[in-house]
Amino acid sequence: MSYTIALNFEDGVTRFIGCKEGETVLDAAYRQKVNLPMDCSDGVCGTCKGHCEQGEFDMGDEYLEDALSDEEAAEGQVLTCQMVPSSDCVIQVPVASTLCKTQVGKVESTVAAVEQLSEDSIELVVDLDDAEGLAFLPGQYIHIDVPGTEVHRSYSFSSLPGDKRATFLIRNIPNGVMSGYLTERAAVGEKLTLTGPLGSFYLREVKRPVLMLAGGTGLAPFLSMLAQLVEKGCDAPIHMIYGVNKDDHLVKTDALDAFVEKIPSFTYATVVVDEASEHSRKGYVTHHMDAEVMHDGDVDVYLCGPPPMVDAVLKYFDAEGIEPLSFHYEKFTPNQVGESA
Template identity: 60%
Template sequence: MSYTIALNFEDGVSRFIQCNENEKVLDAAYRQKINLPMDCSDGVCGTCKCRCETGNFDLGDDYLEDALSEQEREKGLVLTCQMIPESDCVIAVPVSSAMCKTGNETFRTELISVEHLSASAIELRLRLQDHPGIAFLSGQYVNIQLPGSDITRAYSFSSLPGAEELSFLIRNVPDGLMSTWLSRRAKPGDNLTLTGPQGSFYLREVVRPVLMLAGGTGLAPFLSMLRTMMRTGVHYPIHLVYGVTLDTDRVKLDELDMLVEQIPQFSYRVCVADTHSTAERKGYVTQHIDDAMLNGGDVDVYLCGPPPMVEAVMRYFSEKTITPQNFHYEKFTPQAIREAS
């Protein structure tokens, strides 16, 4: 038996390793040529201290209090030289990937299709050439290289982790380099290079109600998260409020309907900002969040959209004087993705 351990470095790079039964994380990482911080490797110095964000493990008692205090342990800190996983885990490593002599992986893919879902959204589907699947955390992104150049653009997966076929929901930016290539030149069989995965915006263990707020093609990471929930099962209410500018910007509603059928705890609503919309709900996402969705603050909020939307949601929570238990967000611009949690 082995467990998959996601190592998330502070520069946004994620690497995935396999940890054997009764194997310590530090040893597993070294075996797979990732040099996690260490000095003594005996639970004495605390140099290998990281934070376990999800998963079960055994730390034992064979380490010094000076290396890891009880208060630190209660906050999820671990010593990787002592940590023996008992499930898949996600570990935040407080140094850059370069310091651990690792970095992003590179993947070669073949273009399957480009579909214009609307004037503002393109769905890109790719097939991996040299790997059976890319390990990533639902919500993360990769950098896709524009063919014939060194230019890359960052896009969130909308597909399931590990799938051989990858999908991305891409904003169609007028005169954008990637948008123009996809619209005018791309054809099935073209090769695209991906690097990653990256990002601190990803689905954590569902231990309370979840509120998802998506703006436009910011729906992409939520499709990946919901597909993961459909596979693993959830026991808490999951609400999605999906905001777009125009009626024609609404995409993937058939898939959302399918997810409602497959995930009994999931519901969603769509709102359209255009005042001339024929939609049932008009306005912005902050106008369509019910108090029940907030669960008195005992809720994990995930937000992905353009900067004005992210800032509006932050003002909304400030004005309502509600602090969610956890608030994870990602805001994107036409040329980049930035994350914060």
């Protein structure tokens, strides 16, 4: 048996490794040429310390408390030289990937389809050359090289991790480099180079109610998260508020309807900013965050959208004294995915 371990480095790079049954994470990483920090490899120095965000494992009792205290262990801190996984795990590694002599991966792909969903958004579908698909955490993004240029643009996956076919929602920007390529030159069968996965915005283990706040093409990572929840199952309440500027900017609602059927605990609401809209819910997402979806703060909040939306939600939480149990957000600009928290 083998487990998949996601190593998230502090520079945003994620590297996936396979860990054999009974093997330590440190040994598995070195076997796959990822040099995680280490000095003693005996649980004495604490150099290999990281934080396990999710997954099951055994740490044994062979390490010294000077290397890992009981309090640290209770908070999810681990020593990778002693950690033996018993499930897939996600581990935060507190150093840059370059210091571990690992690099962000490159994947070749082929354009399978380009569809203009609205004046505001385009869906790009690519087939991955790797027959095993691409490993990433639902919510993460990747760089896509723009053919005919020396630049790349960054987009969140909207597809399920591990699928051989990957999809992306891309905002249609007038005179945008990627927008121009997709609307004017892209051809089925053309090769695209992807670099990643990247980012600290991803779905954590669901242990309580979840509130998803999506703005425009910021819907993309949530589609990936929901696809993952279909695969794994979920009983906790999941509610999404999806906001756009105009009525015809609402896209992929058929996919959201399908998720409602497949995840009984999932509900969603759409919101349109345009005052001329006849939509039943107008305004901003903050106008439709009632007490019921906040669960008295016992909720994990995920937010992805353009910077003004993210800033507005942050100010709203501060003004209302709202403190979710956990809060993860990602700003994006027309050119790239922005900061995460």
